[in-house]
Amino acid sequence: MGKVNFLSIGAALxxxxxxxxxxxxxxxxIGIGELAVMLLFLWALRYRGALRYLTHxxxxxxxxxxxxxxxxxxxxxxxxxxxxxxAAAYIYTGCFSLMALxxxxxxxxxxxxxxxxxxxxxPVVLLAIPFLCFLTxxxxxxxxxxxxxDYPSRLSAWSTNPNQLALLLLPIPIWLMAVYRESNWQxxxxxxxxxxxxxxFFLGICVRSDALLLAWCIGLPLLTIVASLWVKRINWKxxxxxxxxxxxxxxxxxxxxxxxxxxxxxxxxTAIVSTVSSMxxxxxxxxxxxxxxxxxxxxxxGVGFDENKGGVRKTLWIHAYDAWLQSPIIGHxxxxxxxxxxxxKKEEAHNLGFDMLxxxxxAGVLLFAALYLWLLFKAYQARDxxxxxxxxxxxxxxxxxxxxxxxxxxxxxxxxALAVKNGSFTALREKPQSI
Numbered sequence: 007m008g009k010v011n012f013l014s015i016g017a018a019l020x021x022x023x024x025x026x027x028x029x030x031x032x033x034x035x036i037g038i039g040e041l042a043v044m045l046l047f048l049w050a051l052r053y054r055g056a057l058r059y060l061t062h063x064x065x066x067x068x069x070x071x072x073x074x075x076x077x078x079x080x081x082x083x084x085x086x087x088x089x090x091x092x093a094a095a096y097i098y099t100g101c102f103s104l105m106a107l108x109x110x111x112x113x114x115x116x117x118x119x120x121x122x123x124x125x126x127x128x129p130v131v132l133l134a135i136p137f138l139c140f141l142t143x144x145x146x147x148x149x150x151x152x153x154x155x156d157y158p159s160r161l162s163a164w165s166t167n168p169n170q171l172a173l174l175l176l177p178i179p180i181w182l183m184a185v186y187r188e189s190n191w192q193x194x195x196x197x198x199x200x201x202x203x204x205x206x207f208f209l210g211i212c213v214r215s216d217a218l219l220l221a222w223c224i225g226l227p228l229l230t231i232v233a234s235l236w237v238k239r240i241n242w243k244x245x246x247x248x249x250x251x252x253x254x255x256x257x258x259x260x261x262x263x264x265x266x267x268x269x270x271x272x273x274x275x276t277a278i279v280s281t282v283s284s285m286x287x288x289x290x291x292x293x294x295x296x297x298x299x300x301x302x303x304x305x306x307x308g309v310g311f312d313e314n315k316g317g318v319r320k321t322l323w324i325h326a327y328d329a330w331l332q333s334p335i336i337g338h339x340x341x342x343x344x345x346x347x348x349x350x351k352k353e354e355a356h357n358l359g360f361d362m363l364x365x366x367x368x369a370g371v372l373l374f375a376a377l378y379l380w381l382l383f384k385a386y387q388a389r390d391x392x393x394x395x396x397x398x399x400x401x402x403x404x405x406x407x408x409x410x411x412x413x414x415x416x417x418x419x420x421x422x423a424l425a426v427k428n429g430s431f432t433a434l435r436e437k438p439q440s441i
Contacts, residue, residue: 011120017109018124020046022132024102024413025174026164028154035091040098043413047105056108064419065107067377068100074366074373079339084332086341086364087352093340095411102413106420118430119185122421126182129175130205136163140212140300141271159301159311161212169407172215174414176403177396179206179222180229181421183248184392184431191243200247207255214300216310217406219256225399226252232391259309264302271299319356319406321346326355330363337367358404374410381419384426392431393422 023029023039030037050056059065075096079089086092110118139148140161148155154162162168182203191199210218230245261267304313312318326344330337343364344355355361362371378397385394400418409415425431 011124014117014120014124015128017121018128021125021414021417022128022174024417025170027166027170028152028164035094043098043102043105046109047101050105050108054108054112056104059104059107059111062107062423063377063380064103064416064423065100067373068096068103068416070373071366071370072096072100074336074370075339078333078336078366081336082333082338084329084338084343086338086343089339089341092342092365092411096340099411099413099416103416103420106417107424110420110424115428115430115433118425118428122178122181122185126178126202126206129178130202130209133161133163133209136161137209137212141274157214160214161209168213169215169217169409170412172210172213172218173403173407173409173412175206175210175213176218176221176399177418179203179248179252180225180392180395180399181431182206183229183244184425187237187241187244187431191241191247196243196247199244200251203248203251204255204258207252208258211255211259211309212300214303214309214311216308216315217403219309221399221402222252224402225395228398229391229395232394236389236391260303263300263309264306268299318346322353322355323357323360325349326357326360326364330360330367333367334363335367336369337363337365340365354408356407358401358408358410361408362410377419381422381426385422388426388429388432390426390432393426396422 020039020042023037023042026039027037029039047056060069075093079093110121113121135147135151136153138144139151139153139155143158145155147153152164154164154166156162157168160168161171163171165171165174186199189195189199207222210222226249230249233245234240262271301311303309304311304315322344325346329343332338342352342354342361344360345352355364359371362374366373378401382394382397385397396418400415403409404415
């Protein structure tokens with residue numbers, strides 16, 4: 007059991023490091039996460055026979071996708087921004103996917119469950135210090151731990167973009183429900199489960215991603231409804247705890263950031279800053295630093311900042327559509343092809359469909375659609391509400407962000423595929439599981 011937990015924690019740390027894109031060596035596109043994945047990839051090739059998984063549907067997609075993108079780059083005269091970086095990211099993600107398939111496919115159900123549990127606990131533990139910096143605007147502490155401070159009112163931790171962290175957190179609460187579906191949700195264990203879920207949801211909301219919030223708002227009730235239809239002995243207390251934890255986490259955030267609790271937050275920040283300064287032996291400044299609190303949300307029901315985000319995305323999608331029409335079949339290859347005002351300053355369309363159309367055209371989109379419909383059909387066929395809910399929330403999130411080149415996006419498709427295949431979230435256990 008100790009070995010299983012150790013391996014699961016190590017795997018969860020590697021997954022977390024895959025979105026810690028700030029922790030790279032100098033100006034190189036390689037950091038702790040990339041180095042760990044490369045070493046694991048070589049190990050999987052040698053000892054896990056990873057090459058035999060090249061025929062898996064997810065790997066066939068990546069082979070076809072990369073091939074289409076390469077041909078498009080050679081034939082299209084249009085070059086996108088960050089083309090080389092994006093191409094390298096696709097190749098890296100393909101290798102990451104092959105490594106993940108080889109490692110996860112050969113795990114036992116117990117090891118698989120331990121890995122999912124570690125995915126839930128590791129972010130809560132590692133985000134404790136970034137969360138403290140988020141609340142207090144402590145630049146000294148952030149610099150000490152190399153935490154990203156480019157987004158002062160968002161919890162970004164070690165991700166270059168907070169949306170990378172949002173993607174990491176997106177499906178984990180749903181999977182926690184899956185692995186703890188037969189545990190004892192009573193007394194102290196129920197309280198521990200509730201606090202873990204509340205902390206996880208609260209950390210996710212602090213990333214300030216409206217796409218993440220929307221995905222949870224739709225995905226969590228959807229999971230409950232589908233589970234009530236498919237699961238014979240549904241644990242209503244578990245699902246009620248999940249929904250209540252989410253609502254309370256959102257309410258807590260709105261009260262602290264946008265409501266009357268904001269003044270209390272400023273007082274707590276002052277006390278924490280004084281404590282941290284004394285810990286580092288810094289003298290109290292003659293003129294105390296102005297109290298900081300994360301910026302207020304742009305709407306009552308949202309947690310973001312940009313009131314015109316809908317208009318911005320509409321402009322990006324229109325220009326992406328125009329770029330796609332120049333090469334509708336295979337696109338223009340890797341890179342960003344949309345823009346806001348200046349055509350020379352190209353950027354992504356922030357939408358999975360439009361960004362794929364500009365890069366790999368109809369051919370690549372159909373290839374991805376075939377893979378994703380296969381995943382959805384398999385989850386439906388297996389009556390697996392957890393994998394189905396995760397696949398749906400991934401699509402909801404990708405409507406506002408292009409995350410295909412992020413390794414965890416592919417990893418989450420792999421987890422869903424293997425969970426459905428092995429019955430990891432549907433088969434009954436011999437004994438009830440406890441946390």
